[in-house]
Amino acid sequence: MHAALGDPVRLAIIDDLAATDRSPKELSERHHVPTNLLAHHLDALEDVGLIVRCPSSADKRRKYVRSSPEQLLSIGFDVLRPAGRMLFVCTRNSARSQLAAALWTARTGEPASSAGTHPAPKVHRGAIAAARRAGLDLHAAVPRLVDHAVPGAQVVTVCDRAHEELTPEPDWWHWSIADPVETGTAAAFDAAVADIDARIHSIIARIHSTIEETDRP
Numbered sequence: 096m097h098a099a100l101g102d103p104v105r106l107a108i109i110d111d112l113a114a115t116d117r118s119p120k121e122l123s124e125r126h127h128v129p130t131n132l133l134a135h136h137l138d139a140l141e142d143v144g145l146i147v148r149c150p151s152s153a154d155k156r157r158k159y160v161r162s163s164p165e166q167l168l169s170i171g172f173d174v175l176r177p178a179g180r181m182l183f184v185c186t187r188n189s190a191r192s193q194l195a196a197a198l199w200t201a202r203t204g205e206p207a208s209s210a211g212t213h214p215a216p217k218v219h220r221g222a223i224a225a226a227r228r229a230g231l232d233l234h235a236a237v238p239r240l241v242d243h244a245v246p247g248a249q250v251v252t253v254c255d256r257a258h259e260e261l262t263p264e265p266d267w268w269h270w271s272i273a274d275p276v277e278t279g280t281a282a283a284f285d286a287a288v289a290d291i292d293a294r295i296h297s298i299i300a301r302i303h304s305t306i307e308e309t310d311r312p
Contacts, residue, residue: 096143096170104128105136109145112162113172114298115251115268118151119158152274153256159271164297177249177298178266181207185254188238189215190222190284191272195253195291197231202295208248210241212257219276225284229292253291270294 100106107126111117117125123133137160140146145166151157183195188211196209218236226233241261250267252258258269272290275283 096145096166099139099143099145100170102136102139105140108136109140109162109167109172112146112160113167116159116161116271117269119160122160149271151255151259151271152277153254153259157255157259159255159269161271164293168297168300179247179249181205182241182248182250183207183209184241184250184252184257184261185209185211186213186256186260187211187215187219187276188241189217189219190276191253191274191287191291193218193222193233193236193238194226194229194231194284194288195251195270195272195295197226197233197236198229198288198291198295201231202292202299209236210239212241212260214238214240221275221279221281221284224281225275225288228281228285229288 100109104126108122111122111125119130119133119137122128123130126133128136137146137148141148144163146160146162148158148160151159181196181199183192183199185192188209192209192211196207199205199207215238218233218238223233250264252261252263252267252269253272254274255271258271263269270291272287273283275287277283
């Protein structure tokens with residue numbers, strides 16, 4: 096892993112992916128790397144387990160690149176801190192974004208909110224059940240429409256469709272989480288919880304580690 100990160104472009108890519116997923120097109124534009132050379136760098140990073148590439152659940156022709164939270168923690172890699180109060184966004188605001196907001200509050204003690212581009216009438220019962228299994232309570236949660244004016248919030252899209260429908264600001268984050276509603280099984284909802292929880296854990300662990308290093312005499 097350290098050898099793979101010896102290349103400055105690969106190091107910059109991992110730094111970019113520390114808190115957010117990006118498409119290869121975004122990475123190519125942000126790092127001024129032609130697509131064929133970017134593919135070579137991504138292959139090298141994937142070979143050592145630092146990234147994963149997965150298709151968009153909205154536009155199947157599009158892919159997203161995500162870092163491995165566990166691997167980043169193992170090599171002591173920093174992640175970005177949230178810019179403000181967390182706002183998690185998906186399409187229906189009936190599952191992933193509701194679970195993400197509840198998990199963030201439970202894990203950090205900080206308030207978080209959620210919204211959708213096309214809100215459902217109510218939170219999906221599968222999400223409510225998965226939340227209960229994770230020690231969370233979504234019974235009082237109500238889907239709402241995302242307000243495009245969200246000053247001071249750290250926006251995190253947890254849905255490929257919402258991410259591709261909206262026009263993300265440069266400081267927004269994107270987590271490409273598979274939609275459990277499409278499958279509808281308890282395992283699918285639990286997998287979404289686990290994926291979101293792993294990302295949150297990685298952010299918290301690195302923030303705490305950074306604070307401890309700063310406080311050392």
